[in-house]
Amino acid sequence: MAIYDLKCDECGHQFEKYVSGFLSEDDKVCPECGGLRISQKFTSFFGSCTTGGGSGGCAPPATGGFG
């Protein structure tokens, strides 16, 4: 389960998509204007955080300084 935080580049409408897998092109449609220019801002995954085999999306943002 994942939430895709999307934003329409045509009208600026922001919306979320709840999908059980990957976001398909069919999901990248603005519910407001029907625009197809959708920017993916953020993705939140639910469930266990698995690592390995690819770039992990569970790593927290790097905060603080070094040293």
Ligand SMILES: [Zn+2]
């Ligand atoms: Zn739109």
